[in-house]
Amino acid sequence: MGGPLGAIIGRYPTAGAHSNGDPQLGGIIRHNRKCRDLVFLIIFIAFWVAMIVNSSFGFNQGNPLRLTYGLDYKGNVCGNKHADPDLRELEVRYWLNPNQVYQSGLRKSQFKLGDARSICLMECPSPSEDILNWVCDYPEGDIHLSMDEWIDRNYDYFEFLTQPMRNSSLALQGPCYPIIFPSINVYWSCQFIAHASNASLNHWRQMGGVNINENGVLEKSVHNGINSPSAVLKRYVADIGKAWPVLIVCGAMVPLFLSVIWLLMIRHFVGAMTWITVVLFNVLIITVTMFFYAKAGWIGHDAVSGIIGESDPYFSVTGRELNHLRAVAILMTLIMVITVLSTIAIVRRILIATSVLKVAAKVIGEVQALIIFPFFPYTILLIFIMFWFSAALHLFSSGQVQRNDCNGECCAFDLKANKVNCDNCCGYSIHYTPHIAVAILFHLFGCYWATQFIIACSGTVIAGSVASYYWARGETSQEIPFLPVFSSMKRLIRYSLGSIALGSLVVSIVESVRYILEFIRRRLKHTDSASSGIMGRMMSCLSNCCLSCIEWTTKSVNRNAYIMIAITGKSFCKASEIATGLILNNILRIGKVNVIGDVILFLGKLCVSLACAVFAFLMLHTHKYKDAHNKISSPLLPVLVCWGLGYIVASLFFAVVEMAIDTIILSFCQDAEEHQGNAQYAPPLLIETLNNQSEMQRLTQ
Secondary structure (H helix, E strand, O other): OHHHHHHHHOOOOOHHHHHOOOHHHHOOOOOOOOOOOHHHHHHHHHHHHHHHHHHHHHHHHOOOHHHHOOEOOOOOEOOOOOOOOOOOOOOEEEEOOHHHHHHHOOOOOOOOHHHOOEEEEOOOOOOOOOOOOEEEOOOOOOOOOOHHHHHHOOOOOHHHOOHHHHHHHHOOOOOEEEOOOOEEEEOOEEEEOOOOOHHHHHHHHHOOOOOOOOOHHHHHHHHHHHOOHHHHHHHHHHHHHHOHHHHHHHHHHHHHHHHHHHHHHHHHOHHHHHHHHHHHHHHHHHHHHHHHHHHOOOOOOOOOOOEOOOOOOOOOOOOHHHHHHHHHHHHHHHHHHHHHHHHHHOHHHHHHHHHHHHHHHHHHHHOOHHHHOOHHHHHHHHHHHHHHHHHHHHHHOOOEEEEOOOOOOOOEEEOOOOEEEOOOOOOEEEEOOHHHHHHHHHHHHHHHHHHHHHHHHHHHHHHHHHHHHHHOOOHHHHOOOOHHHHHHHHHHHHHHHHHHHHHHHHHHHHHHHHHHHHHHHHHHHHHOHHHHOHHHHHHHHHHHHHHHHHHHHHHHHHHHHHHHHHHHOOOHHHHHHHHHHHHHHOHHHHHHHHHHHHHHHHHHHHHHHHHHHHHHHHHHOOHHHHOOOOOOOOOHHHHHHHHHHHHHHHHHHHHHHHHHHHHHHHHHHHHHHHOOOOOOOOOHHHHHHHHOHHHHHHHHO
16 A cells, blocks of 8 residues: 555655745645546536525425414415415414314214314414303405404404304304314314313303214314324424524534534643543433433423413323423433443543544644634535525425315305305315425435535545645644645645545435335334344344444545545545555554544534533523424424534534544554554654554553
């Protein structure tokens, strides 16, 4: 391996090169480069064009209000100020005819809850003990009331009805309907309580109203509709839109601040930071687990509730969201136990990581622009993530509102026609075509590929800067500290974007295949009884472990490939081959050092992301998100998104240390091979760490 690279990176810079003020001119890294993997750069550009077109479709067709609020019998989204009539501030869906709701809850009935006549109100109505209250249809036709007057009258204009209209209302065909059952606002739909008001029911019977069914089917029908898998998924996505301030603070600002603090501390207190990172990681993962227990209702009295606004303290609603939180709490308990035991196991090996981190800290101190550089990819990533989330919300809500094809009786009084109409009375629902599902999957894949591309570009620039420092024997610090970073960025943009696009695409494809296989495995687990046996579970766990190993190996190979791309300017495949050969030839020398160093850095990233999750829990605990207009259905998804964003941001900044270590180690391996096993350009601290075999054996026993 020494021959091919010796002429490229093994020559010490000449005096003439230094006199020009640019150590790159001496031939350390600069050589006859050319653009590599152009086909994949073209594919990446085409992918971005497709992303823009795909997102434009979502912005044109989507309406995020559909994810939170229901549809009325006219197909309008509650709360939509552009609807006919104007429904601004009318955000709660209420089913007018209790018998239709009851019929939709019967097992053998073909009538669906979505076909029951519903309108949008400001709040769920309640029956009176003195008189019979009514909720009447939107005023139109012969009812000369404005929407504001209708609201001020508590949606009741029964006294203005003609006798035919009153007779129709007593037959539960409108335009006015009696309030017989108490209801409560659950996720912006009025959940009936299956205990009729005796006073209201007696008034109704005295007026000659038709029989009203009053058992648990009524309550269960609405509960099942509100907690259907599609409704829960929409609420989860809507939570992201409602909690966008939390995402900005806990997914962008907090990890930025913590990452910079960690870099500065690793620069000045490297010996203590390894221990601080391990201890802090254990404290944070225990804290996050306890928060999940609290939100699941197993600790304290802060379990998530589906009720919007104030409610009877004796009435509670449990839904799928609470079950999901309990499942995650159990999973976090297992992860917590495993991670705590694992960190205890590596305590004796932390000294190895400290030695290697000291070398990286020295590089960061010499090439000072390395601390400032991550702000550039961070800004690009922040803009992309904001665009992606906005497009995702619109894409997910871009289904078409269409009238259902129902067979049940849903006759209702038509105020415009001034008669009972039994035609076109079925309800509306949002229909998603297959191409929308494809668009959403493409959007998800695009997020992962673009994110990996940005992280890879950042790492490659850092690798090029560190390699310049190593092969110049640290003399770049005597001249212009910012120069290696800008020179490395220039080489990346001019020659290697295609190689980075290929590497990030490989990781994205491997990750996508893993998730697809995992999805298929879960589906088969529910449909195939054979998989429930011991052999089935063993094969399932084995396949999952293999996929995880493949993913980890791919990411590791890619990272080393990016380093060799930065140093040599080779294509992605050739750089991977060179890096792999160097590592295999020196695996016994650098293996334990590199692994332990990566573990500490990984724990550092987790510390930042876990801290983001803790701050997200604290922000979501406020009144704004618990019992107000912006109430979220569950803190689960916003917290997980903040966790993920925190890890991505931390990866950008921690890449300074991570790529510095890997670049120095790969450069050390190449340096040693070129000089018969004795590295000539390595910093003394690195030589002492890697060459002191007796000390290494003592630390790794």
